[in-house]
Amino acid sequence: MALQLDARPPVTPTPGRSRPSRVGRLSRIDAKYSPYLYIAPFFVIFAIFGAWPLAYTFWVSLHDWDLLGSDPDFIGAANYTQLLADSDFWHSVVNTLGIFVLSTVPQLLLALWLANLLNRQLRMRTGWRMAVLVPNVTSTAAVAIVFGVLFGREFGMINWLLDLVGMDGIEWKANRFASWVAISTMVDWRWTGYNALIFLAAMQAIPRDLYEAAAIDGANRARQFWSVTVPLLKPTIIFCVIISTIGGLQLFTEPRLFHSGTNPIRGGPLRESQTMTMYMFENAFAPYYNFGYGSAVAWLLFALIAIVAAINVLIIRRLGASARPPEARRKGGSR
Numbered sequence: 001m002a003l004q005l006d007a008r009p010p011v012t013p014t015p016g017r018s019r020p021s022r023v024g025r026l027s028r029i030d031a032k033y034s035p036y037l038y039i040a041p042f043f044v045i046f047a048i049f050g051a052w053p054l055a056y057t058f059w060v061s062l063h064d065w066d067l068l069g070s071d072p073d074f075i076g077a078a079n080y081t082q083l084l085a086d087s088d089f090w091h092s093v094v095n096t097l098g099i100f101v102l103s104t105v106p107q108l109l110l111a112l113w114l115a116n117l118l119n120r121q122l123r124m125r126t127g128w129r130m131a132v133l134v135p136n137v138t139s140t141a142a143v144a145i146v147f148g149v150l151f152g153r154e155f156g157m158i159n160w161l162l163d164l165v166g167m168d169g170i171e172w173k174a175n176r177f178a179s180w181v182a183i184s185t186m187v188d189w190r191w192t193g194y195n196a197l198i199f200l201a202a203m204q205a206i207p208r209d210l211y212e213a214a215a216i217d218g219a220n221r222a223r224q225f226w227s228v229t230v231p232l233l234k235p236t237i238i239f240c241v242i243i244s245t246i247g248g249l250q251l252f253t254e255p256r257l258f259h260s261g262t263n264p265i266r267g268g269p270l271r272e273s274q275t276m277t278m279y280m281f282e283n284a285f286a287p288y289y290n291f292g293y294g295s296a297v298a299w300l301l302f303a304l305i306a307i308v309a310a311i312n313v314l315i316i317r318r319l320g321a322s323a324r325p326p327e328a329r330r331k332g333g334s335r
Helices: 022-061 078-084 087-118 125-131 140-150 157-164 176-203 208-216 221-232 234-248 253-258 276-284 291-323 326-334
Strands: none
Touching: 022 291, 078 291, 087 125, 087 176, 087 221, 087 234, 087 276, 087 291, 125 176, 140 157, 140 176, 140 253, 176 234, 176 253, 208 221, 221 234, 234 291, 276 291
Protein backbone atom coordinates (compact mmCIF):
# COMPACT_ATOMS: atom_id res chain seq x y z
CA MET A 1 0.00 0.00 0.00
CA ALA A 2 1.45 3.31 -1.07
CA LEU A 3 2.07 5.93 1.55
CA GLN A 4 0.19 9.15 1.13
CA LEU A 5 2.36 12.15 1.81
CA ASP A 6 0.87 15.34 3.10
CA ALA A 7 1.54 17.90 0.40
CA ARG A 8 0.30 20.83 2.43
CA PRO A 9 2.85 23.61 2.80
CA PRO A 10 4.24 24.17 6.25
CA VAL A 11 2.52 26.75 8.32
CA THR A 12 4.68 29.82 8.75
CA PRO A 13 4.18 32.15 11.71
CA THR A 14 2.53 35.43 11.01
CA PRO A 15 5.20 38.11 10.64
CA GLY A 16 5.06 40.80 13.31
CA ARG A 17 7.14 43.61 14.70
CA SER A 18 9.84 42.31 17.02
CA ARG A 19 10.03 44.78 19.88
CA PRO A 20 12.80 44.55 22.42
CA SER A 21 11.59 44.03 25.92
CA ARG A 22 11.59 46.85 28.42
CA VAL A 23 14.17 45.04 30.51
CA GLY A 24 16.50 44.82 27.50
CA ARG A 25 16.20 48.52 26.76
CA LEU A 26 16.84 49.43 30.37
CA SER A 27 19.87 47.16 30.52
CA ARG A 28 21.35 48.77 27.41
CA ILE A 29 20.72 52.26 28.78
CA ASP A 30 22.24 51.23 32.09
CA ALA A 31 25.35 49.82 30.39
CA LYS A 32 25.75 53.01 28.35
CA TYR A 33 25.18 55.71 30.95
CA SER A 34 25.82 54.10 34.34
CA PRO A 35 29.64 54.52 34.19
CA TYR A 36 29.16 58.28 33.86
CA LEU A 37 26.79 58.29 36.83
CA TYR A 38 29.27 56.32 38.93
CA ILE A 39 32.11 58.78 38.34
CA ALA A 40 29.91 61.88 38.43
CA PRO A 41 30.10 62.42 42.24
CA PHE A 42 33.86 62.90 42.10
CA PHE A 43 33.68 65.48 39.32
CA VAL A 44 30.79 67.29 40.99
CA ILE A 45 32.70 67.52 44.26
CA PHE A 46 35.87 68.54 42.41
CA ALA A 47 33.99 71.25 40.52
CA ILE A 48 32.61 72.66 43.77
CA PHE A 49 35.69 72.41 45.97
CA GLY A 50 38.48 72.41 43.34
CA ALA A 51 37.69 74.00 40.01
CA TRP A 52 35.50 76.80 41.37
CA PRO A 53 38.02 77.95 44.05
CA LEU A 54 40.77 77.78 41.43
CA ALA A 55 38.82 79.97 39.02
CA TYR A 56 37.82 82.32 41.81
CA THR A 57 41.43 82.64 42.94
CA PHE A 58 42.43 83.62 39.41
CA TRP A 59 39.67 86.26 39.37
CA VAL A 60 40.89 87.62 42.70
CA SER A 61 44.49 87.72 41.43
CA LEU A 62 43.40 90.27 38.83
CA HIS A 63 42.22 92.68 41.54
CA ASP A 64 43.73 94.85 44.23
CA TRP A 65 41.81 93.63 47.25
CA ASP A 66 42.51 94.62 50.81
CA LEU A 67 40.78 92.21 53.16
CA LEU A 68 40.44 94.86 55.85
CA GLY A 69 37.35 96.33 54.20
CA SER A 70 37.98 97.91 50.81
CA ASP A 71 36.20 96.67 47.69
CA PRO A 72 38.21 94.79 45.03
CA ASP A 73 39.67 97.03 42.34
CA PHE A 74 40.39 95.46 38.94
CA ILE A 75 44.05 95.98 37.96
CA GLY A 76 44.55 93.24 35.36
CA ALA A 77 47.95 91.54 35.37
CA ALA A 78 49.59 94.15 37.60
CA ASN A 79 49.93 91.68 40.49
CA TYR A 80 51.77 89.21 38.26
CA THR A 81 54.04 91.93 36.85
CA GLN A 82 54.92 93.11 40.34
CA LEU A 83 55.39 89.55 41.53
CA LEU A 84 57.88 88.65 38.79
CA ALA A 85 60.00 91.61 39.87
CA ASP A 86 59.73 90.77 43.59
CA SER A 87 63.06 89.54 44.98
CA ASP A 88 61.38 88.05 48.06
CA PHE A 89 59.14 85.97 45.82
CA TRP A 90 62.09 84.52 43.89
CA HIS A 91 63.84 83.92 47.19
CA SER A 92 60.87 81.79 48.26
CA VAL A 93 60.91 79.96 44.90
CA VAL A 94 64.55 78.98 45.39
CA ASN A 95 63.81 77.85 48.95
CA THR A 96 60.85 75.79 47.77
CA LEU A 97 62.82 74.06 45.01
CA GLY A 98 65.82 73.46 47.27
CA ILE A 99 63.77 71.86 50.04
CA PHE A 100 61.80 69.91 47.43
CA VAL A 101 64.92 68.35 45.89
CA LEU A 102 66.54 67.56 49.24
CA SER A 103 63.37 65.94 50.54
CA THR A 104 61.77 64.23 47.56
CA VAL A 105 64.74 62.48 45.93
CA PRO A 106 66.08 60.74 49.09
CA GLN A 107 62.52 60.09 50.24
CA LEU A 108 61.53 58.11 47.14
CA LEU A 109 64.83 56.22 46.98
CA LEU A 110 64.58 55.25 50.64
CA ALA A 111 60.93 54.27 50.20
CA LEU A 112 61.83 52.02 47.26
CA TRP A 113 64.63 50.36 49.21
CA LEU A 114 62.43 49.96 52.31
CA ALA A 115 59.57 48.46 50.28
CA ASN A 116 61.98 45.94 48.77
CA LEU A 117 63.04 44.87 52.26
CA LEU A 118 59.44 44.58 53.47
CA ASN A 119 58.58 42.49 50.43
CA ARG A 120 60.84 39.68 51.61
CA GLN A 121 59.91 36.77 53.87
CA LEU A 122 60.40 38.46 57.24
CA ARG A 123 59.20 37.47 60.64
CA MET A 124 56.36 39.65 61.92
CA ARG A 125 55.95 41.19 58.47
CA THR A 126 52.63 42.79 59.34
CA GLY A 127 54.13 44.48 62.39
CA TRP A 128 57.04 45.92 60.41
CA ARG A 129 54.71 47.14 57.69
CA MET A 130 52.50 48.88 60.23
CA ALA A 131 55.51 50.38 61.98
CA VAL A 132 56.71 52.29 58.90
CA LEU A 133 53.41 54.20 58.87
CA VAL A 134 53.73 55.44 62.46
CA PRO A 135 55.60 58.67 61.50
CA ASN A 136 52.80 59.56 59.10
CA VAL A 137 50.10 59.39 61.79
CA THR A 138 52.17 61.38 64.29
CA SER A 139 51.13 64.98 64.86
CA THR A 140 53.05 67.42 62.69
CA ALA A 141 53.41 69.80 65.62
CA ALA A 142 54.96 67.06 67.75
CA VAL A 143 57.33 66.14 64.92
CA ALA A 144 58.40 69.78 64.51
CA ILE A 145 59.03 70.14 68.25
CA VAL A 146 61.17 67.01 68.38
CA PHE A 147 63.20 67.92 65.31
CA GLY A 148 63.54 71.50 66.55
CA VAL A 149 65.21 70.09 69.66
CA LEU A 150 67.37 67.70 67.65
CA PHE A 151 68.65 70.54 65.45
CA GLY A 152 69.05 73.06 68.26
CA ARG A 153 72.16 75.23 68.18
CA GLU A 154 73.29 74.90 71.79
CA PHE A 155 71.80 71.68 73.14
CA GLY A 156 70.72 69.83 70.00
CA MET A 157 71.64 66.18 69.61
CA ILE A 158 72.89 66.64 66.04
CA ASN A 159 75.40 69.31 67.05
CA TRP A 160 76.37 67.14 70.03
CA LEU A 161 77.20 64.28 67.67
CA LEU A 162 79.15 66.66 65.44
CA ASP A 163 81.11 67.82 68.45
CA LEU A 164 82.03 64.23 69.29
CA VAL A 165 83.75 63.86 65.92
CA GLY A 166 85.52 67.22 66.23
CA MET A 167 83.23 69.33 64.04
CA ASP A 168 81.80 72.72 64.91
CA GLY A 169 78.12 73.10 65.61
CA ILE A 170 75.85 74.31 62.80
CA GLU A 171 73.39 77.18 62.95
CA TRP A 172 70.51 75.06 61.67
CA LYS A 173 67.93 77.84 61.84
CA ALA A 174 70.12 80.74 60.78
CA ASN A 175 71.95 79.09 57.89
CA ARG A 176 69.92 78.81 54.70
CA PHE A 177 71.20 75.47 53.39
CA ALA A 178 71.30 73.97 56.88
CA SER A 179 67.65 74.86 57.44
CA TRP A 180 66.81 73.18 54.12
CA VAL A 181 68.54 70.00 55.31
CA ALA A 182 66.78 70.06 58.68
CA ILE A 183 63.32 70.57 57.19
CA SER A 184 63.96 67.97 54.48
CA THR A 185 64.96 65.46 57.16
CA MET A 186 61.70 66.14 58.93
CA VAL A 187 59.70 65.63 55.74
CA ASP A 188 61.61 62.45 54.82
CA TRP A 189 61.04 60.93 58.26
CA ARG A 190 57.33 61.66 58.02
CA TRP A 191 56.55 60.48 54.46
CA THR A 192 59.07 57.77 53.57
CA GLY A 193 57.01 55.00 55.14
CA TYR A 194 53.86 56.18 53.39
CA ASN A 195 55.50 55.92 49.96
CA ALA A 196 57.11 52.62 50.94
CA LEU A 197 53.70 51.05 51.53
CA ILE A 198 52.53 52.23 48.09
CA PHE A 199 55.61 50.67 46.48
CA LEU A 200 55.11 47.51 48.54
CA ALA A 201 51.53 47.09 47.32
CA ALA A 202 52.72 47.39 43.73
CA MET A 203 55.59 44.94 44.31
CA GLN A 204 53.24 42.28 45.63
CA ALA A 205 51.26 42.44 42.38
CA ILE A 206 54.34 41.40 40.36
CA PRO A 207 54.15 37.68 39.41
CA ARG A 208 56.66 35.53 41.24
CA ASP A 209 57.33 33.61 38.03
CA LEU A 210 59.37 36.54 36.74
CA TYR A 211 61.71 36.37 39.72
CA GLU A 212 62.05 32.60 39.39
CA ALA A 213 62.91 32.94 35.71
CA ALA A 214 65.47 35.64 36.52
CA ALA A 215 66.99 33.46 39.23
CA ILE A 216 67.28 30.56 36.79
CA ASP A 217 69.11 32.89 34.39
CA GLY A 218 71.60 33.64 37.16
CA ALA A 219 70.37 37.06 38.32
CA ASN A 220 71.04 37.85 41.97
CA ARG A 221 68.68 39.89 44.16
CA ALA A 222 70.15 43.23 43.16
CA ARG A 223 69.88 42.36 39.47
CA GLN A 224 66.31 41.15 39.92
CA PHE A 225 65.43 44.39 41.68
CA TRP A 226 66.75 46.68 38.93
CA SER A 227 65.79 44.48 35.95
CA VAL A 228 62.41 43.14 37.09
CA THR A 229 61.00 45.16 39.98
CA VAL A 230 61.85 48.72 39.02
CA PRO A 231 60.67 48.54 35.35
CA LEU A 232 57.34 47.03 36.41
CA LEU A 233 56.93 49.71 39.10
CA LYS A 234 57.16 52.58 36.62
CA PRO A 235 53.44 53.55 36.81
CA THR A 236 53.59 53.49 40.61
CA ILE A 237 56.84 55.46 40.64
CA ILE A 238 55.25 58.11 38.39
CA PHE A 239 52.27 58.31 40.75
CA CYS A 240 54.49 58.72 43.83
CA VAL A 241 56.64 61.31 42.06
CA ILE A 242 53.58 63.39 41.17
CA ILE A 243 52.12 63.14 44.68
CA SER A 244 55.49 63.96 46.27
CA THR A 245 55.93 66.89 43.88
CA ILE A 246 52.57 68.36 44.83
CA GLY A 247 53.26 67.92 48.54
CA GLY A 248 56.91 68.98 48.39
CA LEU A 249 56.17 72.26 46.61
CA GLN A 250 53.35 73.11 49.02
CA LEU A 251 55.32 72.79 52.25
CA PHE A 252 53.98 75.10 54.93
CA THR A 253 53.60 73.46 58.32
CA GLU A 254 57.08 71.99 58.71
CA PRO A 255 59.15 75.14 57.94
CA ARG A 256 56.74 77.36 59.88
CA LEU A 257 56.91 75.22 63.01
CA PHE A 258 60.66 74.74 62.65
CA HIS A 259 61.08 78.52 62.97
CA SER A 260 58.37 78.91 65.58
CA GLY A 261 60.57 81.08 67.78
CA THR A 262 61.90 83.56 65.19
CA ASN A 263 59.58 85.03 62.54
CA PRO A 264 57.79 81.75 61.75
CA ILE A 265 55.80 83.03 58.76
CA ARG A 266 59.00 84.34 57.17
CA GLY A 267 60.93 81.13 57.75
CA GLY A 268 63.51 82.81 59.96
CA PRO A 269 64.77 86.37 60.39
CA LEU A 270 66.30 86.46 56.89
CA ARG A 271 63.71 84.23 55.18
CA GLU A 272 66.15 81.32 55.28
CA SER A 273 63.47 78.71 54.58
CA GLN A 274 60.37 80.65 53.58
CA THR A 275 58.49 78.63 50.96
CA MET A 276 56.03 79.89 48.36
CA THR A 277 53.03 78.88 50.45
CA MET A 278 54.42 80.81 53.42
CA TYR A 279 55.03 83.83 51.20
CA MET A 280 51.48 83.54 49.86
CA PHE A 281 50.10 83.42 53.41
CA GLU A 282 52.23 86.40 54.45
CA ASN A 283 50.83 88.57 51.65
CA ALA A 284 47.24 87.32 51.55
CA PHE A 285 46.72 87.47 55.32
CA ALA A 286 48.70 88.88 58.23
CA PRO A 287 50.47 91.25 58.13
CA TYR A 288 49.71 92.70 54.64
CA TYR A 289 46.15 91.45 53.89
CA ASN A 290 46.69 91.87 50.14
CA PHE A 291 44.36 89.12 48.93
CA GLY A 292 44.92 89.77 45.22
CA TYR A 293 48.71 89.61 45.51
CA GLY A 294 48.52 86.40 47.54
CA SER A 295 46.19 84.87 44.93
CA ALA A 296 48.75 85.67 42.22
CA VAL A 297 51.38 83.81 44.26
CA ALA A 298 48.99 80.84 44.51
CA TRP A 299 48.52 80.74 40.75
CA LEU A 300 52.24 80.88 40.04
CA LEU A 301 52.70 78.08 42.57
CA PHE A 302 50.08 76.07 40.65
CA ALA A 303 52.00 76.68 37.42
CA LEU A 304 55.30 75.67 39.05
CA ILE A 305 53.81 72.41 40.35
CA ALA A 306 52.42 71.56 36.90
CA ILE A 307 55.76 72.27 35.20
CA VAL A 308 57.89 70.33 37.71
CA ALA A 309 55.48 67.37 37.69
CA ALA A 310 55.54 67.24 33.88
CA ILE A 311 59.35 67.37 33.84
CA ASN A 312 59.56 64.57 36.40
CA VAL A 313 57.20 62.35 34.42
CA LEU A 314 59.17 62.92 31.21
CA ILE A 315 62.45 62.11 32.95
CA ILE A 316 61.07 58.91 34.46
CA ARG A 317 59.62 57.79 31.14
CA ARG A 318 62.89 58.50 29.39
CA LEU A 319 64.84 56.57 32.02
CA GLY A 320 62.35 53.71 31.81
CA ALA A 321 62.68 53.56 28.03
CA SER A 322 66.48 53.59 28.18
CA ALA A 323 66.47 50.84 30.81
CA ARG A 324 64.61 48.41 28.58
CA PRO A 325 66.62 45.91 26.51
CA PRO A 326 67.29 46.80 22.85
CA GLU A 327 64.83 44.17 21.59
CA ALA A 328 61.98 45.69 23.62
CA ARG A 329 62.87 49.19 22.43
CA ARG A 330 62.80 48.07 18.79
CA LYS A 331 59.44 46.38 19.26
CA GLY A 332 58.02 49.40 21.04
CA GLY A 333 59.23 51.75 18.29
CA SER A 334 57.82 49.61 15.48
CA ARG A 335 54.25 49.74 16.77
